Structures are given as C-alpha cells and as structure tokens.
Amino acid sequence: MNIAVMFLELGKGFITTVEIFMLTLIFSLPLGLIISFGRMSKNCILRTITKFYISVMRGTPLMLQLIVVYFGPFYVFGLQLSRSYRFIAVILAFVLNYAAYFAEIYRSGIESMPKGQYEAAKVLGYTKGQTFFKIILPQVIKRVMPSITNETITLVKDTSLAFVLSIVEMFTTAKQIAASETTIMPLMVAGLFYYIFNLAVALGMELIERKLNYYR
C-alpha cells in the first residue's frame, strides 16, 4: 500500500472520528447543563439519582457503557433494534458519558458564581429564568471554558473506542492497515492525525476563550 492510499484510507476513518466528535459535543453540552440542574436541584430524589448517574458514568469504563447501550435494549428488554442503531448507540453512549462530565463542570462553574450576581438580578426584578440565562450562564461559560477544553481533547482520543461496536474510525483503520502491512507506520501517522486534530481543537477553544475575554 503506498503512502497516498494509506492517507486516503486514514482520511476516511478520520471523517467518522470527526462525526462522532461533533455529534457528541452538540448533544452532550446542552444535556450536561440539564443534568447539572438535576444535580443541584432542591429535590432530594432527583439530586440523588443524578449524583448516582454521574458517578456511574465517571466510574466505569466508557467501553462498557458502549456495550451496555448497544446490547442492553435487546438483552434486557427484548427490543428488536433497527440496523441504524449501531451508530446511534455509539453517539448515545458518548453523549451520556460526556454529559456526566460536563454536568460536573457546569456545576462547579455555577456554584462559583458570587451570590451578589443573583441578588442584584433579583432586586432589579429579573425572573429566575432571565437571571440564569442572561446573567449567570454567560459568565459560567467563560469560567468553565478551560475545563471544557480539557474534556474535548479527551473526547478526540476516546472516539477510538467506537470500534467496540464495529464503527471503523481512524484508529481502527490505522490498526487494520498496520496488521495487513505488518508495520507500525500507520499507527504513527494516526498519532499525527490525532495530534493535529487536537491542536486544531485547542486552537479553536483558545479563540473562543479569547473572544470571551472582552470582560473580566
């Protein structure tokens, strides 16, 4: 296999990697916010449930979560799954997992907001919703950006776990080529792809952080 073909093959796998990455972010970022509400809720039951959910998601390997999400519905509930469920299951498991991490990040951000901001808004007559979305959330986002960046970079690398459910992303492609060519070169090239992707992600996040730096 010549270099060009190898890059082409890896490039194909890379598209899947990026797909998993983007879809996971798009869904888990807002879901994490909702979960963080549950985690901070005054309702004791809701709080306990979300706390347990988060601890399971963070305390068990993502690989296992992928297996459970994909095979669970059939083996536990006897549901017949459509064939497109494979990719959906990957995204679902990633989203459920990352939302738990993001929830904890949001929570730390929200809890670090000074009480004065809530009180100022309340005295001015803002409703709770207005206070949260206009005053608190924009400031929280700025505060949690560094942690979000960290998770995002971890996500890039975690995408390789998708192969547990037979989704062939870049790292799997690299391993396949490595096996058939009996050389570790494709793995190194995949490493390079990851590195560059991560640099790009870090750069993107830095741009966002800088944009948010218009105030202090």
Added chain:
Amino acid sequence: MNIAVMFLELGKGFITTVEIFMLTLIFSLPLGLIISFGRMSKNCILRTITKFYISVMRGTPLMLQLIVVYFGPFYVFGLQLSRSYRFIAVILAFVLNYAAYFAEIYRSGIESMPKGQYEAAKVLGYTKGQTFFKIILPQVIKRVMPSITNETITLVKDTSLAFVLSIVEMFTTAKQIAASETTIMPLMVAGLFYYIFNLAVALGMELIERKLNYYR
C-alpha cells in the same frame, strides 16, 4: 467457570491494575511538578521543549505512547528488550503521560497564587526555595486537589490500556474470561470492580481534601 473462580481471576488482574495505578501516581506526581517548573521557566528553550512535550503527551493516544515506549528502543536504537522491560515500559509510559497532565494542573495552581504571598515571603527574607516549599506549594496542593482527583479517576480506567503491551490487568482478564465463557458477564463484573475502586479513590481523595480544609 464458577463465580468464585471468576472473582479470583478478576482479583488477580485487579492487583496488577492497582500496581499500575499506584506506581503511576507515585512517580508522576513529583515528575509533574518538575515538568511544571520547566513549563514556567524563564529559559525560553526549556519552556518550548516542555510545552511541546506536554502537547504531544496530551494530544496523542496513550495507547500509541505505550507502543512507542515499549518498541521504540528496539526499532530506533536496535536494543534487545529484556522481559522485565514489558512492565517497566507500561509504568514508564503511564508516568510520562500522567506527569504531563499533572504538570498543567500544578501550573494552573501555581499561577493562581496571589503575588502577595511571594512578596510577603520575600520581605521576610525567605529564599526562593523556602518560599516555594513552605509557603506556595502547600497552598497549591490544596487548590489543585479537585483536578488531581479527576485525573486519578481517569487513571483507574486507563490502566486497561496496559494490555497493548500484554500486561494482563483486570479488564483484559475479564475479556479473556468473557471469550471462553461466551458471556459478557465478566465485563459487567469488571465494571463493578472499577466502580468500587473509583468510589474508594474518590473517598480517599475527599478525605485528603477535607484534611486540607483546616484553613481557607
């Protein structure tokens, strides 16, 4: 295989998991501190090197790093690998990787220390070393504990990557049993082990955090 044997087998793998976990922490925590000094050094070359080192360690999959650390000496330098190098390589790769993460955590902690603490120490006549180890570091440790806890929990799960270098830890044991018993039950049990281990780690860290809470 009956349940008792399975637990015994998983238990054996678990010991390896714990070994990797402990050794990684013992070496990477101090190494991370040294790297963070390089990252914050006034020497531009040293700073650039450590910055690059950290970005590579965080930007490429740990699995690849394991492969490079283990096979690198043979492929690059033609060195004959001793059998005991297998385990050493695992620890080495984990330590190198985690030290990079810890370095960034220390750095954020050190940079968040108010200038006043340095100035007060300087006026009192403390040397730079005394200032760092007596005044700054104890406070930094308190500040970074939550981030350290996060990384530690990730480490618990990352230990399963050791199998790339044929170190049979718990997750690999589970997969092997799962294969011969044709059931995914062992994987679920391994998940439980991880969960409990993580709970224990989180608990331990919380105790430390609470101990450090004697001041604010």
Added chain:
Amino acid sequence: MKILEINHMKKSFDKLEVIKDISLSVNEGEVLSIIGPSGSGKSTVLRCAAMLEKMNSGDLIYLGEYAAHNNTEGKSVYMAKKELRRFHKYYGLVFQNFNLFPHYTVLKNITDAPMTVDKVSKKEAEERAMVLLKKLGLEDKKEAYPYQLSGGQQQRVSIARALALQPKILFFDEPTSALDPELTGEVLKVIKELAKEKMTMIIVTHEMQFAKELSDRIIFMENGKIQEEGTPEQIFSTENTRVKDFIGKFAG
C-alpha cells in the same frame, strides 16, 4: 405619603434572632440613615425590605400596598410570587460591592433591566440611561466594561442601574465602604445630589459626617433593635451614652 412602612419586623437565622422588633416608615422625599455597630442588623433590615430575605414576622408595605402582612399567628405571609414581582419596581438597592454584571457594558448594565423587566423599548431605555450617565458624570464610559472602571465609577454605575427602573425609594448598604477614601467622595456627592432632588432613600452608612449633613432622620440600631431615632441634631446631641460612644469613635 408613606413610601415604605415596616411594622414589627422580626427575623432569625436558624436560632439566632437578628431583628427583634423593628418598625419604621419613610415618607416621600425623606432621607433616612441607619447607623449602628457591626452585626446590629442594619443590612438585614435593608435585605428584608428589598425582599432578599423573608421576614419571620411583620408587615412590609410599599405605597400602602401590602407585600407581606402578619397573620393571626404572628407570621409574615407574603403575596403570591406573581404579585410580588410588581413590588420590585418600587425600590432599588445599591450594594456595597456594586454587583455590576461584568459581561455587560456600562450602558447595557443600565438598560438591560428596563428592557427585560419593564419591557421598555431599547430606544427609550438608552435615552434614560444617557440622561443618568450624564448626571453621574460617566457619559464617556458607556461602552466600558465594569473591570475598566475605578471602584467609585462602578458604584456610580450601579446607582444609575437602580435609578433606571425609576424606583420610588432607593436603599444604600454602606455604598462607600468598599472604596478608597478618595473615591468615596465621588459617590457621596452623587447621593447628595439625589437628596437635593428629593429622592426617597434609606442609607446604611458609617460616614457619620455624611449622615449628619444629609439625613432628615437617623436611626441608631443595636442588637436588632432601634435604640434611638431622631433628627441629626437630636442624635448628635443625645444623652444616650451608647449612641454617644459610638458616634464619638468616628469623630476621630
């Protein structure tokens, strides 16, 4: 006309009874200062009046309307949440630490509440804001963010923010105690101007000189009770040794 009336307010935090039985009222155009040692409950009175805390017992009445009233068991019963919303526009509160919204420009800090809460048009909100900024000498700062301002400027913006909702009464909780002595002057000047324009105000302050010059009436609080109440002349020439001692400390 009475803008604010508080009858028999009591407030405890857990077991700690902070406000023991306080009644006061403020007439239109009147300036009331509250002084007293630390921990006597001055802030708590203001926070209850601004409904940041709920009283345990007592009436809270704005412009004759009950926001809360004592029921037969002697417990405060507040209006429904929806009704209470109406009361927010009767008063404004200026915090010790300003509590400006750091992600908004000065202009947006002032216009956002009228637009969001009172549904004032953007145009009108900005016109109002510019009038206020001019009055407070901050015209050239409208595009600045709070972090770019000195403490005194930040406090003036927070006064403008409160005024933009056109409240009937303004509460100040030690508006200058987070400021350097030199910046204090700017803010005190603004409050004096407001007093001249007959803005109704309650001011918790440590600046005795200022309270003396400005107030129509002064209340001296201690241990959650009103110990002395009167015109500045009465307070500053009182025979009550407690009050005398307290004021004496500040004379320098």
Added chain:
Amino acid sequence: MKILEINHMKKSFDKLEVIKDISLSVNEGEVLSIIGPSGSGKSTVLRCAAMLEKMNSGDLIYLGEYAAHNNTEGKSVYMAKKELRRFHKYYGLVFQNFNLFPHYTVLKNITDAPMTVDKVSKKEAEERAMVLLKKLGLEDKKEAYPYQLSGGQQQRVSIARALALQPKILFFDEPTSALDPELTGEVLKVIKELAKEKMTMIIVTHEMQFAKELSDRIIFMENGKIQEEGTPEQIFSTENTRVKDFIGKFAG
C-alpha cells in the same frame, strides 16, 4: 543615626516614569508619613525601599550600608544576591492586604520567619511571638487561622509577623485602607503604641488626622516627586494650594 537613606531614586515601569527624583532619610526613632494623591508613587517608594522593585537609579542605604549605589552612568547597582539577604532583617513591611500565610496558625505566621530565616530556636521564636501577641491583644488567637480573624486582627498579626524579625524600621502601606472604619481603630492604636516606643517607621496613609497626630515629619508626594516636606504643623498650615486642596478634601 540614619536608619534609611534614599538618594535620587528614579523608577520607571516600561516607559512610564513613576518616581522622578526622590531623596529622603529617616533617623532612628523617627516616624515619617507619606501622603499624596492616588498614583503619585507612594507605594512604589516603599516597594523600592523594601527591594520588591529595583530602582533604575539612586542609592539605597540602610544603617550606613549600601544596598544599592549609583554607578558612574547613573544606574543603580545592587549588591550580590547573597549580600542583599543581610538587608532583609533591617526592615519589615506591613501590606495593605495583610498577606498572611493562610495555611499557618497565627503563632506559626509569626515564628516561621525567625526560625527559617534567622535560625532562631523554636522556643525563643515562640517566646518572642507570645510577647508580641500579648502586646497586640491577640493572646487568645494564637492557634487561630487567618480566615478566622477579622480584618483588623489579621492586620495586627501581620504587624507582629514583621516585628518578630526585630527590624530597625517598619514600612506601612495604607495599613487600614482594607479595613472597615470600625476595625481601623484597632490597628491605628497599635501603630500609635509603636511610635510611643520609638519604633522607626514610614507610613503611607490616607488618614490625615492620624498622620498629623503621629508623625515627626510628613512628605507630600505628587507625580513622582516630593512637593512638600515638613513637620505636621508646617504641612497642615502650608500655603501650597495643591497640598491645601488635598488635605482639605479629607477634612470632610
């Protein structure tokens, strides 16, 4: 005997010349106050004297020993690092924000520097500390952590910390401006006591009344220069309109 002597100090931050040409000296037992508007360079003078900043030009002399001297090109040349270490014990600095070590108890805050820097025995360091704590009315707080203290108490601990090294001169940079007016009193009292005991001090302050009572000499700074220097009587009855204006502001 001259404890501290500064000759022709100049200091710039990047292009900004903050200290233009300042010379001053302090005799043993003398209390010198520095007043002046914000940004005039008062803190910078103290920070250069405490060697937290390096002057660009000028001599810095403690007890007749040169810590830095002007070379032929008019640039300050400091002694070698090792030699400079000796100078630290001549002076102490009390910060506006206290800068206590939060992870040490009050006692440890005071004893750690003598033990670490001067190699004083633990026993002696603790004895010294207890004497100081007693003097400052903090005996019962020796096991407390800084966060458990009021601002005034924290500032007193930081004074004790500086005194524990038995410096020849003490610098104060607005020691009360981070304190509530009520807590200010405690700290001013302590400084007055020190003055009575003939402790040599330089005090940057906004408390005019206090400067007047306490100082042997007052320097009025503006724009990085000394505009006026003299006894309190001279300064408070000056004909210099700038100084008059400035002092007037604070009279209230």
Added chain:
Amino acid sequence: GGKKQQGSGKEKFIVGFDAEFEPYGFKNEKGEYVGFDLDLAQEVSNRNNWELVKQPIDWDVKDMELSSGAIDCIWNGFTINDREDKYTWSSPYVNNSQVFVTASASGIKDQAGLAGKIVAVQKDSSALAALNSEENKQLKDSFSKLLEFSDYNTAFMELEMGTVDGVAMDIGVAKAQMSSRNQEQFIILDEFLSGEQYGVGFLLGNEELRDAVEKTLMEMLEDGTFMEIARKWDLQDSVCLGE
C-alpha cells in the same frame, strides 16, 4: 532472534498467542491458559528442555512483539495463507476452514442467502483475508455490508439480536462458540468460504528456531503424541501435519 538465555540455565521459549481463541489458546475454567496450540508448545518445550512462557498478546501488535524479540513465535491458529512471505513458517499442522454461521431462525441456508445481508467478520482474521481475496470478490459484493468486530462475543450477540445476518469465522472457533451457547440457535452453512492452513509463525529468517521446533513436532507425530493431543481437543479430523 533466538531464545533468551536466563539465569536459571533453562532456555526460555516464549509463545505469543491471543487468549480469546478457543480451542487453540484461551483461559479455561480454572483461569489457566490452555488449548491445542499451547499443549503442543508445552510438549515441544519439554522435549527440548526449554522453559515455556505463555505470553498472551494484543493481536494488534503481534508483529512488533515478534520483530522486537519480545516473543519467539506466534502459535495460535495462525493462518499461513496470504502471509507466506511475511514469516518463517513451520509446516502446516491444521487444515482449517472458514465458514459462515447464521441464526437458525433467519432461514439462511447457503451463501446465496447472504446476498443483501450484513455479514460480520473479526478484524485482522483469515476469514477477512479470504473475503478480501479476488476469488471471493463476487460473494463479498453480494453482501449489503461487511462489518468488522473486535471479539466473537459481540459478534454472536449481534447474530442473536439480528443486527447481523452471518458471521464468517474459523470452523474450530465456531464450534467452540456454539457448543457453549444455545446450539440450536445457530447453524454452520455447509458451503465453506475457504480452506486454509495453520502453522507456527517465526520471525522472517529465524530458521534455526523453526527447524528445532519443526523437528520436535515431527518426532511427536511419529510417536503418536501429536494425535493424542489433537484428540484431546477434538481436532483429530482437522490436523494435517506431515501430509
């Protein structure tokens, strides 16, 4: 490469194998690594006075393990076909077939029935190699999708769920898998995908060690030990050493 000389005096013979490949090498009831190939390797070691080291490896890095000398050979139902010139091979000792397993409920009875269906195959397996070869191109193109999976457990679970219609795999592994599951649920199609042979793979050029192992294997064949071991693992019909 060669065998490591260690302090004990006994030479070590390090065999790399995939521990998820029943009946050739796997973890048994007691948690020990056992299997046909490991038994053979044990006997070969005994006769040469070597100390056998059973080294489970990650199949993804088998080539690196071998070329770096971390293992001496790959002995693990290792298919010779298509890899002839990448390793130094022993003589073939098992005639293996690649077959299709389907769910009995699906009604698929032959390869033609797989047209338009989803077929799964293990990554980096001989079944995959066979399907990718020229002669099976038509068959492969008739599938709606060829899916790679990482382990047989998930493949069989998918078969049960009906998310894949057929699994292409070694007949030995297929039998082992089926016998520990509900036998009636699955069938092996009569039509074989391909035949292939297993051998022991040594580092290209390491003929010395290959010859030593080969020689011992032949001795075992002659004195009947080889067939005895084959019978133990129910592989007497598949073995082909010396044919």
